[in-house]
Amino acid sequence: MTPSDRSSHNSRDRIDHEFVVSAALAIIDDTGLDSLTIRSLAVSIDRDPMTVYRYVATKEALLDAVADSILGDLVSVDGSDTDWRRQLTIFGRHYRELALAHPRAAVLLATRPRATPLGLGTTRSLMSLEGILSLFATAGFTVPEALSAYRLLMSMLRGHVLSETQETTDNPDETVDRLSLALRRLPIEDFPIMSVLPPLITAYDGARELDRGLKALFDGLRHTP
Numbered sequence: 713m714t715p716s717d718r719s720s721h722n723s724r725d726r727i728d729h730e731f732v733v734s735a736a737l738a739i740i741d742d743t744g745l746d747s748l749t750i751r752s753l754a755v756s757i758d759r760d761p762m763t764v765y766r767y768v769a770t771k772e773a774l775l776d777a778v779a780d781s782i783l784g785d786l787v788s789v790d791g792s793d794t795d796w797r798r799q800l801t802i803f804g805r806h807y808r809e810l811a812l813a814h815p816r817a818a819v820l821l822a823t824r825p826r827a828t829p830l831g832l833g834t835t836r837s838l839m840s841l842e843g844i845l846s847l848f849a850t851a852g853f854t855v856p857e858a859l860s861a862y863r864l865l866m867s868m869l870r871g872h873v874l875s876e877t878q879e880t881t882d883n884p885d886e887t888v889d890r891l892s893l894a895l896r897r898l899p900i901e902d903f904p905i906m907s908v909l910p911p912l913i914t915a916y917d918g919a920r921e922l923d924r925g926l927k928a929l930f931d932g933l934r935h936t937p
Contacts, residue, residue: 727757732767733777740778740817750774778817779824782810783837791846797930799847804869804926808918811873818877822870853933861933868929876918889914 735757739748750771754761768774787806789799811818841862848858892910900907 727759727763727767729767729777730781732757732764733774733781736774737778737781737814737817741814744816745819748774775820776824779820780837782814782817782821783840785810786840788840789843789847791843792850793847794850796847796851797926800844800865800930801923801926803844804865804922805919807869808873808876808922811877812918815877818873822874864929864933868925872918872922872925 732753736748736753739752739756748771750761750764750768753774754764757764768777787803789803793799807821811821844862844865845855845858848861849855853861892913895903895906895910895913898907
C-alpha cells in the first residue's frame with residue numbers, strides 16, 4: 713500500500729489492527745524507522761491519533777507488531793526432516809530475503825522483544841521455534857544443545873542481515889565505488905591488507921556469504937560436544 717493509497721482511505725471505511733500495522737510498515741519502508749510516530753501513522757491513514765491507540769496501546773507495541781508482521785511470512789521448517797542443514801539453510805535464506813525486502817525495518821527483527829529467543833510472540837512464531845528445536849532434536853541434539861544451537865543460529869542471522877542492510881540504510885550515499893576509492897587512497901605501507909580490499913568489496917555477495925556462514929556454523933555444531 714502506497715502513501716497515496718493510505719491517504720485516500722475513506723474516513724468512513726473500517727480499519728483493523730492488520731491495516732494499522734501494514735500502514736506503519738509502509739511508513740518505515742518509505743522514510744525510515746525514525747519517521748514512524750503515532751501521529752504520522754494517524755495522518756497516513758486519515759485518522760485521529762486516539763483512533764490508532766484503539767489498535768496499538770503504545771509505539772513499542774506497534775513496533776513489536778511490525779516485526780511480527782514481517783516474520784509472519786517466514787517459511788516454516790519441517791521438524792521431522794532428517795536433513796536439518798538443508799531445512800535451516802532454506803530458513804536462513806528466507807530470513808535474509810524478508811530483511812532485504814524491508815531494509816529500513818530490519819533492525820526490528822533483531823531488537824524487538826518478540827523477535828528474541830523465547831520472547832513472548834505469536835503462536836506462529838512459537839511454532840517456528842518449536843519446528844527448529846524439533847529439527848535439532850531429530851538430528852540427535854539434546855534439548856539444551858538444541859536451544860543453544862537455535863540461539864547461535866538466530867544470532868548469526870540477525871547479525872548478517874543487520875550488517876548487510878546497514879550499508880544501504882545508514883550510509884546510502886556511501887557507494888561501493890566511493891568506499892573502494894577511499895581504500896585505494898590509504899598509504900599501503902600503513903594499511904597493506906586494507907589497500908587490497910577494493911576488488912573483494914566490489915565482488916561481495918550477501919547470499920553467498922550467508923551460505924558460508926551457515927555452513928561454518930553447522931559444521932561447528934556437529935563437532936561441539
